[in-house]
Amino acid sequence: MSSLEKLEKIDRRIVYLILIIVVAAVLLRPIGLPIPISASTKKYYDAINSLPPGSVVALGVDFDAGALPELGPMLEATLKMLFNSDKKFVIFSLWSGGPAVSTIYLNKLKDLIESSGKKYGEDYVLLPYIAGGETAAAALAKDFKNTVKNDYYGTSVDKIPLLKNINTAKDFALLITITAGTPGVEEYLRQWVSPFGIKFCVGALGVSAPNYMPYYTSGQIYGMIQGSRGAAEYELLIGSPSTAASSMDALSAGHIVTIVFILLGNIVFVLRKYSRKEVKS
Amino acid sequence: MSSTFLNKELPIILIFATGVIMIASYFVSAPEIYLDPLASNLSQAASLVAAYATILGIVTLAIIHINHVVKRTKGQWIYSIVALALALLMIVVGFIGELGTHPYFIWLYQYPLIALDTTIYSLLAFYIVSAAFRAFKVRSVEALILVVAGIFVMLMNAPVGAAIWSGFPTIGNWIMSVPNSSGFRGFIIGAAIGAIAIGLRVLLGKEKGVLGRS
Numbered sequence: 001m002s003s004l005e006k007l008e009k010i011d012r013r014i015v016y017l018i019l020i021i022v023v024a025a026v027l028l029r030p031i032g033l034p035i036p037i038s039a040s041t042k043k044y045y046d047a048i049n050s051l052p053p054g055s056v057v058a059l060g061v062d063f064d065a066g067a068l069p070e071l072g073p074m075l076e077a078t079l080k081m082l083f084n085s086d087k088k089f090v091i092f093s094l095w096s097g098g099p100a101v102s103t104i105y106l107n108k109l110k111d112l113i114e115s116s117g118k119k120y121g122e123d124y125v126l127l128p129y130i131a132g133g134e135t136a137a138a139a140l141a142k143d144f145k146n147t148v149k150n151d152y153y154g155t156s157v158d159k160i161p162l163l164k165n166i167n168t169a170k171d172f173a174l175l176i177t178i179t180a181g182t183p184g185v186e187e188y189l190r191q192w193v194s195p196f197g198i199k200f201c202v203g204a205l206g207v208s209a210p211n212y213m214p215y216y217t218s219g220q221i222y223g224m225i226q227g228s229r230g231a232a233e234y235e236l237l238i239g240s241p242s243t244a245a246s247s248m249d250a251l252s253a254g255h256i257v258t259i260v261f262i263l264l265g266n267i268v269f270v271l272r273k274y275s276r277k278e279v280k281s
Numbered sequence: 282m283s284s285t286f287l288n289k290e291l292p293i294i295l296i297f298a299t300g301v302i303m304i305a306s307y308f309v310s311a312p313e314i315y316l317d318p319l320a321s322n323l324s325q326a327a328s329l330v331a332a333y334a335t336i337l338g339i340v341t342l343a344i345i346h347i348n349h350v351v352k353r354t355k356g357q358w359i360y361s362i363v364a365l366a367l368a369l370l371m372i373v374v375g376f377i378g379e380l381g382t383h384p385y386f387i388w389l390y391q392y393p394l395i396a397l398d399t400t401i402y403s404l405l406a407f408y409i410v411s412a413a414f415r416a417f418k419v420r421s422v423e424a425l426i427l428v429v430a431g432i433f434v435m436l437m438n439a440p441v442g443a444a445i446w447s448g449f450p451t452i453g454n455w456i457m458s459v460p461n462s463s464g465f466r467g468f469i470i471g472a473a474i475g476a477i478a479i480g481l482r483v484l485l486g487k488e489k490g491v492l493g494r495s
Contacts (some may be wrong), residue, residue, distance in 0.1 A: 012411040019410050033440040036450065065390065065398035096335070100381065101388045107387070126381075131335060132328035139324035142306075142317065147325055152380050195307060206438060210457060214466040217458055229438050252441035254406060259432055261414040266428070269418045 004275065008268050019257050027252040035248055040216060043234040044201045044223030045081075047174055055085040055173035056166065058198075060188065063180035064097025064141070067205060073231040073244035074203035075178050076105050081238045082124070083109065083116045088162055092127040092148070094136055094183040099128055119149075121160045126152040133183040138147050138191040139171035169196040178203035178225075185212050189220055293486035299323055300484045342368070430456050 002156055048057065059078065063071045082089050089100050106113070106126065127148050130136040139147040144166050145157050157163050165171060169192045177200075179183055185202055193200045199222050204212055206227025215221045225234050228251055231244035304438030305311075306320030346361035348354075354361070370389070377383040419425045437453020482488040 011415075015411045015414060016407045019407060033444050035440045038450075065395040066402045069399050069403070070396055100387060103382065103387055103419070104391050104395075130328060132324075132331035135324050135331065137322060137328035142324060142419075143321040146321065147328065152379075153382055203288050204323050211465060213457055213462045214469060217462045219447050227438065229440070233442075248440050252439040254410075254437040255435045256441060258410050258413055259435060261410055262417050262428065262432070265414040265417060267418050 002275075004268055007264075008272065012133050015261065018276065019174050019254065022257050023250045023252045026249045027247075030246065031247045031252075033037060033249055033252060035229075035232050035245065037233045037234060037237060038222040038226070038230065040222070040226060041230045041237065044203075044225050044230075045234060047199060047223045048078075048081055048087065048176075049174050051085075055084065055087050056089055056162070056171065057089040058169070058172040058175045059089050059091045060175070060177035060179065060184075061091055061093045061098040061102045062095045062184045064101060067180035068101065069174050070135045070205055070228050070231070071178050071180060071203060072101070072105070073102070073228070074234065076108065076242065077231065077234045077238055077240065077244075078121055078176065078203070079105055079109055080240055082111060083118055084238075087173075088123050090125050090127065090162065090166065092140070092185070093129050094133060095180070096129045096131075099126065102126055103152070104265050113279045119153075120128045121155070122162055125160055125162050128152045134187040134191060137183060137187040141196060143190045144168060144171070157198075169198050172198060174199050174201065176203070180205055181208060181210075185215065185221070189215060193220055208269065215261050289489075289492060292492055296491065297484050297486070300480070339368070339372075430460075 028107070033169060051057070059082070061075060093099055093102070120126075128150065129146060132139070136147070142248060147161060148157055150156055151160060169175070175192055175198050176190060177188055179185060179202065185208075187205070188200060192198050200220065200222040202212060202216075202221050203225040204227070206229065208232075209224065209226035212221060212224060216224050225231055228244050232241075233250045235241045235245045302316065302320055302323060304317050310317065343365065346365050349357045349361040350365070352358070371386070374383065374386045374389055375381045377385060417424075417428060417431070419428055433449060433453045434456055436445065436449040437457070442449035442453065479488065483491055
């Protein structure tokens with residue numbers, strides 16, 4: 001077996017090992033590369049920032065445990081911004097794991113909530129999982145309080161002051177979904193954005209962001225956080241760099257390893273092709 | 282009533298009526314005939330059915346795993362015991378206090394479940410690098426375009442791209458906003474037209490698949 005052949009059939013465990021070593025090395029000794037802010041993240045930030053005081057934001061936490069490393073920092077930063085602002089918000093979820101994820105972050109931000117003076121039920125509220133995917137999104141948009149009878153802790157929605165004037169999607173100033181897929185962006189676009197004309201922002205997985213670009217470029221999605229990179233940008237914008245910002249060097253290292261392997265694979269492929277041609281001639 | 286009416290005609294009538302109400306309520310507002318409340322009630326009913334479907338899913342999963350345990354399926358039954366035990370644990374703990382809010386339930390979700398789920402998700406990184414090395418080969422002009430576009434978008438996404446050359450984010454953004462957007466828009470429009478066609482066939486009773494095998 002020639003050396004080129006050996007390189008082409010390299011044991012995948014060696015590839016895995018190289019990736020682990022490079023990413024771990026950068027995590028342990030960060031380089032501190034600058035993180036430029038993209039236009040889509042800036043618009044997400046501006047959408048919340050420009051709302052008049054007292055506006056109510058609908059925050060869809062539409063993901064569960066699997067997507068937490070990528071979407072968790074976006075949710076945390078969004079909650080931080082909302083708690084530090086004069087806006088009110090309603091957290092709900094079309095994903096069964098959403099309320100548990102929200103609870104984890106609300107517990108994590110306990111000190112911030114206390115210092116912000118925000119009161120549960122008056123300034124923010126957590127609703128339970130609403131089953132039914134797009135149908136649930138449609139039901140919520142048309143008749144919010146009849147679709148969700150109680151909040152996550154079992155209190156009737158009629159007894160929650162914040163929800164007193166919330167009847168349809170029109171009563172929200174902004175809709176945000178931090179989503180790992182379906183139900184998510186397209187369901188809200190069809191059932192909330194098109195019929196009610198509500199401003200819409202999205203926090204998406206890096207792998208899903210290209211799917212949502214047509215909606216962003218057309219203006220149906222106003223602002224969008226794209227993957228961990230977007231989350232890091234957003235953390236910097238709100239002045240609270242955290243998990244996402246600290247993982248950016250590791251992300252760069254992982255991408256560089258991938259590109260090096262793609263190039264290496266192609267160099268070996270081309271060299272083997274020429275060596276085979278030479279043998280034939 | 283004949284079985285044909287109950288099994289075929291009645292479901293088609295119900296589907297047609299529901300579909301017409303939902304479509305009409307999306308495009309027109311008609312308070313005189315209570316169209317919106319009617320559509321809203323139907324949406325809520327569908328949401329309830331979906332909630333019950335979750336229970337059905339749990340029951341089906343339990344039956345499958347109980348069968349594996351009873352039959353001692355080779356290489357499976359031990360995992361089935363683990364799956365059943367852990368599902369039962371989450372359900373029991375979830376019912377303590379207010380549904381799904383007890384600190385024990387949140388702990389189970391936050392530590393074991395999230396760690397396991399994110400580990401599985403993170404394994405993708407290794408498979409992607411290995412697969413990229415083996416399969417991402419420039420065998421044609423189209424493959425070359427794909428590789429070059431992929432590298433630009435990767436370098437746009439990672440801060441290292443802008444540090445190497447400021448053109449990477451600019452070109453990467455252009456790829457995402459123009460060729461990627463137009464390509465996806467084509468898919469979306471095509472899929473939407475297909476969905477309208479299928480929806481019309483279902484409403485008119487020409488698509489019998491929704492009625493089940495009988």
